[in-house]
Amino acid sequence: MTEPRHASDASAATPDVRADTSDAGLDAHLVVERGTFRLDVALRVAPGEVVALLGPNGAGKTTALRALAGLTPLTGGRLRLDGTALERTPPESRPVGVVFQDYLLFPHLTALDNVAFGPRCQGASKAEARAQAAEWLGRLGLAEHVGAKPRRLSGGQAQRVALARALATRPRLLLLDEPLAALDARTRLEVRAQLRRHLAEFEAVAVLVTHDPLDAMVLADRLVVVEDGRVVQEGAPSDIARRPRTDYIAQLVGLNLYRGEADGHAVQLDAGPSITTTEALRGPVFVAFPPSSVTLYRERPTGVSARNLWACEVAGLETHGDQIRADLTGELPLAADLTTVAAAELDLHPGAAVWAAVKATQTHAYPV
Amino acid sequence: MTRTERRTRRTRRTLQVAGAGAAALLALSACSSSDGDASDSSSSKSDSSADKLSGTVTVFAAASLKESFTTLGEQFEKEHPGTKVTFSFGGSDSLAASITGGAPADVFASASPKTMKIVTDAGDASGTPATFVRNELEIATLPGNPDKIASLKDLTKSGLKVVLCDKEVPCGAAAQKALDASKLKLTPVSYEQDVKAALTKVELKEADAAVVYKTDVRAAGDKVEGVEFPESDDAVNDYPIAALKAAQNTEGAKAFIALVQSAEGQQVLTGAGFLKP
Amino acid sequence: MTFPVDKSGAAPDTLRGGPRRRRVRTGEGAGGRGVPLPLLVPALLGLAFLIVPLIALLVRAPWRSLPDLLTSAEVWQALRLSLVCATAATAVSLVIGVPLAWLLARVEFPGRGLVRALVTLPLVLPPVVGGVALLMALGRNGIVGKWLDSSFGVTLPFTTTGVVIAEAFVAMPFLVISVEGTLRAADPRYEEAAATLGASRFTAFRRVTLPLIAPGIAAGAVLAWARALGEFGATITFAGNFPGRTQTMPLAVYLALQSDPEAAIALSLVLLAVSVAVLAGLRDRWMTAG
Numbered sequence: 029m030t031e032p033r034h035a036s037d038a039s040a041a042t043p044d045v046r047a048d049t050s051d052a053g054l055d056a057h058l059v060v061e062r063g064t065f066r067l068d069v070a071l072r073v074a075p076g077e078v079v080a081l082l083g084p085n086g087a088g089k090t091t092a093l094r095a096l097a098g099l100t101p102l103t104g105g106r107l108r109l110d111g112t113a114l115e116r117t118p119p120e121s122r123p124v125g126v127v128f129q130d131y132l133l134f135p136h137l138t139a140l141d142n143v144a145f146g147p148r149c150q151g152a153s154k155a156e157a158r159a160q161a162a163e164w165l166g167r168l169g170l171a172e173h174v175g176a177k178p179r180r181l182s183g184g185q186a187q188r189v190a191l192a193r194a195l196a197t198r199p200r201l202l203l204l205d206e207p208l209a210a211l212d213a214r215t216r217l218e219v220r221a222q223l224r225r226h227l228a229e230f231e232a233v234a235v236l237v238t239h240d241p242l243d244a245m246v247l248a249d250r251l252v253v254v255e256d257g258r259v260v261q262e263g264a265p266s267d268i269a270r271r272p273r274t275d276y277i278a279q280l281v282g283l284n285l286y287r288g289e290a291d292g293h294a295v296q297l298d299a300g301p302s303i304t305t306t307e308a309l310r311g312p313v314f315v316a317f318p319p320s321s322v323t324l325y326r327e328r329p330t331g332v333s334a335r336n337l338w339a340c341e342v343a344g345l346e347t348h349g350d351q352i353r354a355d356l357t358g359e360l361p362l363a364a365d366l367t368t369v370a371a372a373e374l375d376l377h378p379g380a381a382v383w384a385a386v387k388a389t390q391t392h393a394y395p396v
Numbered sequence: 397m398t399r400t401e402r403r404t405r406r407t408r409r410t411l412q413v414a415g416a417g418a419a420a421l422l423a424l425s426a427c428s429s430s431d432g433d434a435s436d437s438s439s440s441k442s443d444s445s446a447d448k449l450s451g452t453v454t455v456f457a458a459a460s461l462k463e464s465f466t467t468l469g470e471q472f473e474k475e476h477p478g479t480k481v482t483f484s485f486g487g488s489d490s491l492a493a494s495i496t497g498g499a500p501a502d503v504f505a506s507a508s509p510k511t512m513k514i515v516t517d518a519g520d521a522s523g524t525p526a527t528f529v530r531n532e533l534e535i536a537t538l539p540g541n542p543d544k545i546a547s548l549k550d551l552t553k554s555g556l557k558v559v560l561c562d563k564e565v566p567c568g569a570a571a572q573k574a575l576d577a578s579k580l581k582l583t584p585v586s587y588e589q590d591v592k593a594a595l596t597k598v599e600l601k602e603a604d605a606a607v608v609y610k611t612d613v614r615a616a617g618d619k620v621e622g623v624e625f626p627e628s629d630d631a632v633n634d635y636p637i638a639a640l641k642a643a644q645n646t647e648g649a650k651a652f653i654a655l656v657q658s659a660e661g662q663q664v665l666t667g668a669g670f671l672k673p
Numbered sequence: 674m675t676f677p678v679d680k681s682g683a684a685p686d687t688l689r690g691g692p693r694r695r696r697v698r699t700g701e702g703a704g705g706r707g708v709p710l711p712l713l714v715p716a717l718l719g720l721a722f723l724i725v726p727l728i729a730l731l732v733r734a735p736w737r738s739l740p741d742l743l744t745s746a747e748v749w750q751a752l753r754l755s756l757v758c759a760t761a762a763t764a765v766s767l768v769i770g771v772p773l774a775w776l777l778a779r780v781e782f783p784g785r786g787l788v789r790a791l792v793t794l795p796l797v798l799p800p801v802v803g804g805v806a807l808l809m810a811l812g813r814n815g816i817v818g819k820w821l822d823s824s825f826g827v828t829l830p831f832t833t834t835g836v837v838i839a840e841a842f843v844a845m846p847f848l849v850i851s852v853e854g855t856l857r858a859a860d861p862r863y864e865e866a867a868a869t870l871g872a873s874r875f876t877a878f879r880r881v882t883l884p885l886i887a888p889g890i891a892a893g894a895v896l897a898w899a900r901a902l903g904e905f906g907a908t909i910t911f912a913g914n915f916p917g918r919t920q921t922m923p924l925a926v927y928l929a930l931q932s933d934p935e936a937a938i939a940l941s942l943v944l945l946a947v948s949v950a951v952l953a954g955l956r957d958r959w960m961t962a963g
Binding site: 097098099118119120121122124125126128132134135136145146149150193194197 | 860862863865866867868869870871872873874876877880881884885
């Protein structure tokens with residue numbers, strides 16, 4: 029508060045979404061150095077917005093979240109929430125609520141007392157705190173479970189109690205660490221939809237951390253992809269899904285991704301061959317196409333345009349839902365999806381030589 | 397005594413010793429060191445005129461005898477080359493309990509006839525115990541005697557912190573006897589478990605005075621000041637010494653007792669503050 | 674990934690794995706029913722080692738004179754003093770030992786390893802030496818005791834408070850070690866969760882950590898209490914021996930042993946019976962609750 033407002037602004041990359049006119053929301057440049065690892069992430073989130081930090085394990089997502097909560101001290105950068113500097117504020121004094129990965133519900137307290145814990149710490153009387161807690165639990169559809177100890181709750185219920193507990197402190201910043209990771213597949217679907225609804229109702233800043241692209245895309249308005257401690261891409265989920273900028277994201281969203289030099293519709297790929305694309309561009313570009321757009325042949329096809337046709341070899345096969353994902357090497361390394369039946373008909377096995385074709389209309393090129 | 401008999405008895409005793417717990421270690425060392433001279437001593441038994449002594453003499457002695465007996469032990473070893481005197485110093489009661497429990501000792505020197513009686517009653521002593529010294533009580537005060545204590549009666553002054561030995565141990569019994577004889581009623585701050593503990597309290601200045609043995613005051617040097625008191629005549633402690641029936645080195649035991657009672661031995665003992673019997 | 678891992682390949686693999694795993698489980702089950710000899714023999718030996726001396730005590734107990742001994746006022750006085758002092762020493766240990774354990778388990782500070790070693794020192798120190806050390810620190814002439822005496826007129830040796838101090842000195846390490854171990858095993862993230870909910874570190878400790886480690890604290894307190902109850906060396910050295918004021922049961926037992934071993938055995942039995950009753954009672958109420 030006494031700190032100059034724009035002290036270290038210059039070093040932060042300016043993201044495209046920014047509430048220029050107001051101090052409301054989160055304005056953070058998180059720098060945490062620990063041994064050889066360095067986290068350096070700039071984050072601006074407007075009130076009401078849900079941002080997902082997406083990245084592989086060890087990318088620093090959780091460190092970023094802990095830094096926001098004050099559980100890991102910043103070694104540099106800044107952290108401002110609704111115009112208030114929080115770098116030096118201890119976690120208990122930050123208007124921040126956290127839903128931990130495994131929820132960390134206090135096992136000795138009932139669901140009600142878990143949720144009442146925050147209001148109690150904020151000075152509410154026992155009765156007041158419990159009334160508030162009951163209200164939150166009711167809002168999250170847990171009215172019947174107020175008296176249950178955490179170990180009696182199902183995964184989905186525990187997750188909602190954790191959310192209620194975090195929300196009961198009326199945080200200006202809600203942090204969720206892998207909110208769905210502890211759930212089994214079936215519960216996950218349901219809880220994800222509920223969480224989406226609750227987050228949509230939340231009026232302040234919400235930041236969630238996940239390594240699951242689906243969770244990120246369903247829950248967040250905007251994705252910030254973190255790799256090796258740095259932001260590698262950020263934007264709307266649909267944008268990132270369509271235009272991945274790193275192999276990691278491409279794999280996450282299930283796309284084949286290449287860099288190359290465009291000259292009109294033809295792109296000379298860094299990987300070797302060239303590819304014909306729908307878009308006409310110039311200069312360095314990314315080219316992406318989904319594995320499902322790849323067609324495989326054992327013999328060189330005759331009726332197919334030769335432009336996007338490559339001689340490959342099957343490196344590996346794995347089942348992917350009801351599909352087979354073929355991992356190909358050769359002229360162009362790529363992933364191809366085909367049905368089990370098709371895979372059987374083609375007699376695919378590791379080492380088999382195949383031809384892979386992609387229609388130009390199914391490729392997507394965009395500037396680097 | 398034939399060798400077979402001896403062996404049987406030893407076996408029985410070893411078993412007892414094994415049961416005696418704390419004394420077991422001691423027993424092991426004593427057994428192993430005296431194994432070699434078992435035949436020696438049985439042969440010397442048949443030839444009592446043999447002056448040649450050898451082997452280990454094990455002496456159990458009251459803690460207050462530590463300094464003087466250690467000196468005498470060295471003298472003994474010098475006079476009888478090839479012998480070794482090992483001591484076990486401790487509270488007379490504990491020692492008596494060990495002996496009746498089967499601990500291997502040749503000589504027992506006790507700080508009170510009462511504890512010696514435990515051993516003689518159990519039939520473990522050989523012959524009649526002899527009083528070899530007497531120990532007189534003395535008041536140990538802080539250096540310089542700041543409280544001007546001159547008599548047992550002075551100890552009853554209020555505000556004075558006095559420690560006595562517990563009535564169960566000889567120095568406490570003696571002190572009680574002196575107090576009773578003088579018709580004094582003394583409430584100490586503590587009844588200590590032995591004379592050294594009582595003295596330590598004065599040495600550390602936690603207590604203003606303690607009723608202990610003259611020898612202990614002497615041994616403490618200038619850390620305490622001794623005050624003789626007239627009533628102590630009523631509570632002089634006799635120290636009896638006896639050879640033990642279970643002795644493995646009977647001749648050694650006799651010779652050691654003789655040294656203690658000799659003029660030479662008495663000189664060492666009176667030098668430590670003991671009175672002649 | 675060089676071999677085919679398609680659906681038809683994966684299924685037999687699972688099937689092959691299935692029965693094998695089941696067989697292993699059956700094996701373990703069979704092992705669980707019979708205790709292996711290499712464990713059973715030492716275990717029974719260990720049990721005998723601990724129990725036989727107690728049985729010996731019972732066998733040699735002077736059952737005939739026991740009623741007389743047990744109705745003597747002095748015995749009850751010593752027993753009451755023992756229970757009061759051991760309980761007070763445990764309370765002292767809890768009040769200052771649990772925070773100390775927390776400090777050792779949760780706060781990084783230079784020389785923590787050394788401090789931890791120092792805390793356990795009373796465990797290896799002969800109790801009598803501990804008593805002397807206490808005299809030198811808290812005695813009338815001790816480095817702290819001198820000041821206590823001159824400023825407040827408080828002297829601790831030869832007082833019941835002195836007994837409590839001596840017992841706490843010897844017993845507290847048991848509590849600290851036990852609680853620290855429990856704290857280390859407890860998930861520190863619960864404290865973090867509490868912090869994000871607005872709890873200060875102290876509130877988090879009081880309302881979250883403390884209830885979570887309650888079983889460890891209870892176990893440590895029981896250990897400390899038992900140790901305090903049997904304390905002899907430090908007590909007699911620091912607090913002396915005066916019936917009703919500082920003569921606890923172990924002191925009474927020791928002094929009785931000097932002249933009347935039978936009485937000593939009887940007194941030991943009383944102490945034994947009371948501690949067994951208390952410990953068994955606590956075990957049912959506390960230890961299983963965790």
